[in-house]
Amino acid sequence: MDSFQDLIATNSSEKTANGDKHFMSHMPTSLAAIHVVGTFYQVGYEVGKKFRNEIEQFYKGTSLFDDLLPFYQTSNGRQIYEEYLDITKDLYPQYVREMEGIADGSGRPFHEVFLIHIEPEISTMLRTGQGIQSTSAQCTTVMLNYIDNDGRQQTVLAHNEDAIVAMPKTIPYMVHTRITTDAESPSIAEEWSAYCYPGHIAGNCFSLNIHGLATTTNRLFPNNVQRGKIPYYIAARALLSCDSIDAAEEMIRTDMHRVALGMSVSLAFSAVADSEQIVANIEIAPTDTNAPYGGKNYHVKRIPVASRKEEGFYFHCNRYDRIPDVAEGEEVSSDHRKRRIEALPVPSSVDDVLAIIGDTAGDERFPVYRSGKEPDYLFTAATGVFDMMASTFSIYTNNPANGPGPVMKIPMAKRTVKKIL
Template sequence: MATSFPVLYTRGSHFDVGYSIGSTFQSRIQTYIQKSFLLQDTLLPFYDTREGRDFVEAMLSRTEKNFPKYLDEVRGQAQGAGLPFETLFVNDLLMEIYFYFSQKPPQATKEDLGCSTVYINRPDVKVIGHNEDGENLARTLGYVIDATITGDDGVEEKFTSLCYPGGLPGVSIGCNYHGMIFAVNALDGPTIDKAAAGDFVLRALLGASNIDEVKKVVSNVGFGVSSGFNINVGSIVDTSTQWSVEVAPNVFESKVSIKEIHESDDPEKSTYFHMNEYRHLDIEVETAERSRARFERALSLPVPTCAKDARNILGDTDNKTFPIYRTVSPSDDYATVCTGMFDLLNKRFDIYMDNPSSDTGPLLRFNMQCEA
């Protein structure tokens, strides 16, 4: 049973917050970089090639134009952690390099992409639950950031986000002071060159105050996005609707589809599931067997009508080869790092470090606020 997981409360400029994260979690970040099979077997060896250097330099040039303030966070974090900036920047290009542009066959494949999400939007229950699946190291080396950032332009960001060691906030589960909640699923789809890195687009989402801003951020006009993802979105301000936002790669402007999950007394209409496949954006992609198995298992279970039902689905291990709640096994290099439960009516964000269907309860609990 998990008994602790660190939370850092930090404020300052983008660089200052990055430095605070890096210096506070220096040991965790360095250990993750040293032990991560994603980094050590594929990402860093790719960067050591001429092709890899050219690719990373091109991505860096685009990011300098598109998201310079978030590069300041990476620079601060690298300095605080005592690591080269390039190492952490490469870490933020995981989806692009690991699954698509490296020539070395990866240990984990697109088939292993993770995360599962359950929506419930009833008049009396408004919940989004999410399994965050990733490298098992993140269970012991990850952390949560509660940050207040004031940039040179005077724009303030306040958010709470689960973070992978050395990575940008925003790529997993989190919420912000506009009352918006976000849970991200990687999508098995095409990846392209000459567009913005997906992790930086997701980092920018933490500043969005409504669904229109979410669409603007992920469209990223002028740069697009290089890798696809799904963002499961809710709001404690507008609880009548929840949103599934699917994004596909495109140069200059991303392809975006938004499905609305409206409040309903009908259990079938008030429930929605999303794993690692495109469900509503018109795109030709073969569905991964692991994602399909989790989706079909969720559909086979009783329709959820309360938070406990959602947790039971997210904790399900009936399919021993492709379970919804994942642990490292001979057939799976990834694991469920944690489960995030967003209760929009009660304005609560809970994080379960153990199987959420058990009676252990959440290890971390945050009160969501709207200060806008």
């Protein structure tokens, strides 16, 4: 298996005496990354091995030990765990192999790794019954697809990744990978770059694949969590494999009627002409039937290039906006962020989008760019910005509106997509 040297975007990391990288804990200007080629298992193993310490540190800050493992140790909890594992093995066995690789590489039991990947479902069950707060991330996504009177086009997808305050801002990492189907006679199954939480498979945050498909995901909080259906993290990982927005919609239509929980997926696609650019947002709701919410459990909003900026602008937080009659849990920050963005001027440029995604002025208690200060309980760990006209995928670990700039910038070629590795 080929393994590539780690990439550190800037020189602010230091070396300890034993050669390990040590990162500044508060205002990071670096981002760890790994370049790796191999099978699903091999890629998971290399990531788990490389980021073993980060995984241990991250898992300690989650609900794994206080909620998930005690739940797993009950007969009902173990049955629910097995139901989620069974459907994942049935539909997406390759991602089970990837998680097995993470477990083996990091030296953790597989059941801990898989429990982390069904945390949204379990925490919703516990929250609904006992008032326990989920420790999953919540996010803000802003999209613009606009051409002005002078013919200047702005097509951008920007996403704030908000994380639990117990997580040091320095321990997420980028994974750049080419996944092959077989070690003996390999053909490329997937290739992508993704921002990842330690010990998680990719797809949950912001990602770019070899086909030119940019994806971001937002947690939604419906009360109607379903047993034995596709977990949120697995659904997000599967969508990362799609080769177009159309393919993502088709996967949702054919497979995602069996999702266990809710999600919002935002998409942009670089491999088209400028005039054909589309950004899209797809809401997905769980259901115990095949025809809920007036006929289906998802809603696709496509935004083609618009000559009026109001028509080319859209954003999403952690509430359902377009699927009616979904009973949801309380999400105060999302309500505040939505009201604040609605009060801001409609953007007409990339800088305007960054001003929105980095806004802290309008609502000090629950800002768009989050600080983790009470009464809020999450902070913005990173921002991913896909600028389709500049053909760049930029990652910021400080405020994109007024910080020092991106710590990593990945080129995206139009129409003919370059290899990521």
